[in-house]
Amino acid sequence: DAKTTQPNSMESNEEEPVHLPCNHSTISGTDYIHWYRQLPSQGPEYVIHGLTSNVNNRMASLAIAEDRKSSTLILHRATLRDAAVYYCIPSGGSNYKLTFGKGTLLTVNP
C-alpha cells in the first residue's frame, strides 16, 4: 500500500476555500487517489477520487499533480458541516481496499 503524508490539522473560516494537501510519492500506476471524510460520530463518507486528471463533483474538486505523487482536495466554500477528518487513500486494481492513515482534522470557524 502506498504511504501518505497529510497535515495533522488545518483550520478554515466559513465560506472560504480550503485546500487539503496529500503526498503519496510511492503510489503505483494503477492506484486511484481516493478521498474520504469522517464527520464526528459518523462512519466514513466517500468524497471524490481520480486517476490522473483533475476531477470535480458536487462536494469537492480534486487536483492531481502531473507526476501523481501528490494531490489536493479543494472545498470551494467551507461550511460548518465540512468539519471532519479527511483521508487521502491511494488504492486500486484487483486488490482494491482502503487503508486509512491518520488524516487531516479540518476545523471550520464561523
Add this chain to the structure above:
Amino acid sequence: NAGVTQTPKFQVLKTGQSMTLQCAQDMNHEYMSWYRQDPGMGLRLIHYSVGAGITDQGEVPNGYNVSRSTTEDFPLRLLSAAPSQTSVYFCASSYSDRSGYTFGSGTRLTVV
C-alpha cells in the same frame, strides 16, 4: 436499495463469548471490508474480500474470522470476545476501484 446494512447496531458481550456481526449489501458490489475504530483513533482494516469466495487479512485480523459465500453478505465472527475488542465496527462495500466505498452505520460493541 438499502445500501450497506449492519446488524446489530449495539451489542454487549461477556469475555469469552462468540458472536457474528452481520453485513449485507444489495448493490451487487464485489468488494467488501470490515474495519474497527477504537475511541479517538483511526479506522483499521480487519478483513476484506474482492469477491464471493475470496477473503484476505487486513491490518488487525487476529481474533476475527470472515467468509464470503455470497456477493451480498460478509459476516464478521468474533471467536472468543476480549475487552480489547470493544470498538465500533464498520462494514463497507464497493462496485470497483473506479467507484467509492459505501459504509454502513456501524455496530458499537462492548466486551465486559
